[in-house]
Amino acid sequence: MFDKIWPGESNPDEVNVGDYERIGSVVTGAVFFTYGLARKGLLAKILAPVGGYLLQRGLRGTCAIYQAFQINTARQGGNAKATVHANRAIKVKRAVTINKPVSELYSFWRNFENLPSIMDHLEAVTVKDKDHSHWVAKGPAGTKVEWDAEIFREKENEVIAWKSVEGSSVPNAGTVQFTDLGQERGTEVLVELDYEPPAGVIGAAFAKLFGEEPNIQVQEDLRHFKQKMEAGELPTTTGQPSARES
Structure with missing residues (x-):
């Protein structure tokens, strides 16, 4: 059975990342992931998993950090507008x-x-x-x-x-x-x-x-x-x- 989502709670599978931000996450994630795999050292070890996370964030459209702070840029309709949102600017x-x-x-x-x-x-x-x-x-x-x-x-x-x-x-x-x-x-x-x-x-x-x-x-x-x-x-x-x- 599915777990019940009570009012005020967030669904971990709910898309909460806007379209343009998802594109940015995929591009940045790909760069970080490729850089991390191609290089050695501490920075590479950090960037590879971060890149993987950003890729997943962009492809799935979900962000655990946004979920924790109840931010949803997919709902705000701000992706195609010039508005700068104070909560993530x-x-x-x-x-x-x-x-x-x-x-x-x-x-x-x-x-x-x-x-x-x-x-x-x-x-x-x-x-x-x-x-x-x-x-x-x-x-x-x-x-x-x-x-x-x-x-x-x-x-x-x-x-x-x-x-x-x-x-x-x-x-x-x-x-x-x-x-x-x-x-x-x-x-x-x-x-x-x-x-x-x-x-x-x-x-x-x-x-x-x-x-x-x-x-x-x-x-x-x-x-x-x-x-x-x-x-x-x-x-x-x-x-x-x-x-x-x-």
């Missing part, structure tokens, strides 16, 4: 002070096709029109992630706010704010980002193993931005001074 907030005028920094950032020159994890950005663009980013272990984004709020020399459009495999939203500090103290650039990784919170956690954790990425991006705007180019030799972050 990764949040990043970083700032840097740059000794350049607000207008110069804003102008550089507003042309999104400039951003791959300061962001190592970005492969390309193609501007479609004033508000829409296509982004290609480098994912964990050599994978690629693509999405379309739109600007939904903008004030010249002050703020740019964006979100991924409907159908994005990596729902994300964020803002970059430019604040004139006055008295020739430069400009503060503040980036706030919310995003849902392709393999969910689990995928974000294991991305740290590859040095691609989002907080580190954004911190490095802003450091590169400072170096490029103040020196005109990014240093290519060791021993260069690092950016002064706030």
Whole structure:
């Protein structure tokens, strides 16, 4: 006989992982599993079973962690929308002070096709029109992630706010704010980002193993931005001074 599922309890066989997240789990799981089998050492021993779990998670559509916290992304209908769900989003907030005028920094950032020159994890950005663009980013272990984004709020020399459009495999939203500090103290650039990784919170956690954790990425991006705007180019030799972050 089947065990009775009481109200408020979760069925362990119930699909609770959304379609796009399942695809991300399969892709990430395959990369981790293959890497783990092909290599030796502690990292390989960790990644092989993790990859196997992510493959099973993607193929079956069930996640024990989601079940424990009563999360069900398959029900929310958010997989084909740009909404970033607070209960599984990764949040990043970083700032840097740059000794350049607000207008110069804003102008550089507003042309999104400039951003791959300061962001190592970005492969390309193609501007479609004033508000829409296509982004290609480098994912964990050599994978690629693509999405379309739109600007939904903008004030010249002050703020740019964006979100991924409907159908994005990596729902994300964020803002970059430019604040004139006055008295020739430069400009503060503040980036706030919310995003849902392709393999969910689990995928974000294991991305740290590859040095691609989002907080580190954004911190490095802003450091590169400072170096490029103040020196005109990014240093290519060791021993260069690092950016002064706030």
